[in-house]
Amino acid sequence: MEIVFFNTLGREYQRFEPLEDVVKIYCCGPTVYHFAHLGNFRSYIFEDILVRFLRKSGFSVKHVMNITDVGHLVSDADEGEDKMVLAAKREKKDVLEIARFYSDVFFDDARKLNILKPDIVCRATEHIPQMISLIKKLEARGFTYFAGGNVYFDTSKFPDYSKLRAGQDKSSVARVEEDPNKKNQEDFVLWFTKSKYRDHILLWDSPWGLGYPGWHIECSAMAMTHLGETLDIHCGGVDHIPIHHTNEIAQSECATGKLFSRFWLHNEFVLFNNDKMSKSKGSIVTVSDIDSKGFDPLDYRYLCLLVHYRTQLNFTEETLKSARTARQNLVLTLAKFLAENRLSVSQIESTSSFKYLSTVAEDLNTPKLLGQIWTDIENLTVDTVSSILEIDEVLGLNLKSKIILCSTLDTQAQEIAAQREISRKNKRFEESDKLRDVLTEKGYLVFDTNQGQIVLNRNI
Ligand SMILES: [Zn+2]
Numbered sequence: 004m005e006i007v008f009f010n011t012l013g014r015e016y017q018r019f020e021p022l023e024d025v026v027k028i029y030c031c032g033p034t035v036y037h038f039a040h041l042g043n044f045r046s047y048i049f050e051d052i053l054v055r056f057l058r059k060s061g062f063s064v065k066h067v068m069n070i071t072d073v074g075h076l077v078s079d080a081d082e083g084e085d086k087m088v089l090a091a092k093r094e095k096k097d098v099l100e101i102a103r104f105y106s107d108v109f110f111d112d113a114r115k116l117n118i119l120k121p122d123i124v125c126r127a128t129e130h131i132p133q134m135i136s137l138i139k140k141l142e143a144r145g146f147t148y149f150a151g152g153n154v155y156f157d158t159s160k161f162p163d164y165s166k167l168r169a170g171q172d173k174s175s176v177a178r179v180e181e182d183p184n185k186k187n188q189e190d191f192v193l194w195f196t197k198s199k200y201r202d203h204i205l206l207w208d209s210p211w212g213l214g215y216p217g218w219h220i221e222c223s224a225m226a227m228t229h230l231g232e233t234l235d236i237h238c239g240g241v242d243h244i245p246i247h248h249t250n251e252i253a254q255s256e257c258a259t260g261k262l263f264s265r266f267w268l269h270n271e272f273v274l275f276n277n278d279k280m281s282k283s284k285g286s287i288v289t290v291s292d293i294d295s296k297g298f299d300p301l302d303y304r305y306l307c308l309l310v311h312y313r314t315q316l317n318f319t320e321e322t323l324k325s326a327r328t329a330r331q332n333l334v335l336t337l338a339k340f341l342a343e344n345r346l347s348v349s350q351i352e353s354t355s356s357f358k359y360l361s362t363v364a365e366d367l368n369t370p371k372l373l374g375q376i377w378t379d380i381e382n383l384t385v386d387t388v389s390s391i392l393e394i395d396e397v398l399g400l401n402l403k404s405k406i407i408l409c410s411t412l413d414t415q416a417q418e419i420a421a422q423r424e425i426s427r428k429n430k431r432f433e434e435s436d437k438l439r440d441v442l443t444e445k446g447y448l449v450f451d452t453n454q455g456q457i458v459l460n461r462n463i
C-alpha cells in the first residue's frame with residue numbers, strides 16, 4: 004500500500020516510508036495556561052488519526068508530544084509576557100500549580116475525544132539541561148549572539164531559514180516584534196535572562212546568567228532528546244509554520260547539520276462564526292462547553308473526520324448537530340443490522356480492510372472514507388460490518404462500545420419491550436402501539452421486523 008502525505012516542506016504530495024523500523028513523530032503540545040479549545044483539539048485529533056493509521060498499517064510508532072510550561076510568550080515572536088506567568092497572576096496560584104491543573108484538564112478532554120495518549124509526554128521544565136546544551140552547540144558553531152541580556156539566534160547565518168514557509172501566503176506570516184537588540188528582524192531568543200522580565204518566577208542557571216528558555220528551543224531540544232536528530236514526521240497547526248516551526252528547523256539543523264524532520268504535516272484552523280477560534284478573540288468553545296449542551300465529545304471528533312485536515316473547518320452548533328446525527332445513525336444502522344442477524348459485536352471476526360485503509364493512505368482522506376462507508380452501508384453485509392469496525396481503530400469513534408450501548412436497554416425498558424412482545428403475539432395492536440410510544444418517549448427506537456421487534460437506545 005502506498006502512503007502519500009502532503010509535505011509542507013516542499014509543498015507537495017510525497018510518498019511516505021519511515022527511515023528506520025520505528026516511525027518517529029513529534030507533535031507540538033499545549034501551553035498549559037488555559038483550557039484548550041476545540042480549535043486546538045483539531046490538531047490533536049488529526050495527529051491521533053495519523054498515529055492510529057500508521058499503527059494499523061503495520062508500523063511501530065513512537066509518538067512524542069511536549070507540554071509547554073515555561074517560555075511561551077503572549078506572541079509567538081518573543082513579545083509580551085510569559086503566558087504561564089500571566090495565568091499565575093490572574094489566578095493567584097503558582098506557575099507549577101497552573102501547569103498541573105491545565106494539563107490534567109487537557110488530558111481529560113483528550114480522553115473524552117478518544118485521543119490516545121502519546122508514548123512520551125515531555126515537559127519543558129524537565130528538559131532545561133538539554134536546551135542549554137543545544138544552545139551551547141549553536142553558540143560553538145557561531146549561530147548565536149548575546150545582546151541586551153538575551154541569547155539570540157542569528158537567522159542571517161542560515162540560508163535555508165525560510166524553506167518551510169516558502170510559497171506560503173504572505174498574510175499568514177506573523178508580525179515580528181521590533182527589538183533594538185536584534186541584528187535581523189527575524190532573529191529570535193534562545194535564552195532570556197532575568198533582565199527582560201523581572202517578575203518571571205521560573206529561572207535556571209545557565210552560562211549566560213539566570214534565566215529561562217525561549218519557546219522554540221524547547222521543542223527542538225525535546226524532539227531530539229526523545230527521537231534523535233532526524234524525525235520522520237513533525238506535526239502541528241498551520242499557525243506554527245511561519246515562526247515556531249521555521250525556528251525549530253533553524254535551531255535543530257544548525258546544531259546538527261542534519262535534516263530535522265523529513266515530513267511536516269499541518270492542519271488548518273477551525274473557524275467559529277467565520278473567524279479563527281482563538282483565546283485572544285474570546286471566541287472559544289471547549290470540550291466541557293459541548294459536553295454541557297448534551298453533545299458527546301465524539302460528535303466533534305466525527306465533525307473533524309468529515310473535513311479534510313488541510314481544509315478549514317467551520318464550527319457552529321448546526322454543523323455539530325449534523326455530525327451528531329450522522330454519528331448516531333451510523334451506530335444505529337450497524338446495531339440494527341446485527342440485531343436482525345442475531346449477531347453480537349464480539350461475534351464479528353476481524354478482517355483486514357485494505358480498501359478503507361488505502362483511502363486513509365491518501366493524505367488521511369477521512370471525508371472520502373466516511374463517504375465510502377455511507378455508500379457501503381446501503382447494502383450491509385457481515386463482511387462490511389467487520390471492515391467498518393476494523394477501520395474504526397483508525398477513526399476512533401468507539402463504534403463497538405457504542406453499538407453495545409445502543410443495544411442495551413434499562414430494566415424498565417426491558418420490561419416494556421417484553422410486554423409489547425406479548426401484546427404483539429396476542430394481536431393486541433392498540434396496546435402494543437401504546438407501549439411503542441412509551442419506549443419512543445424514553446429515547447428508544449422500535450422496529451418490527453420478521454424476526455420480531457428490535458429496540459435500540461437512541462441516546463448514544
Ligand atoms: Zn513546538
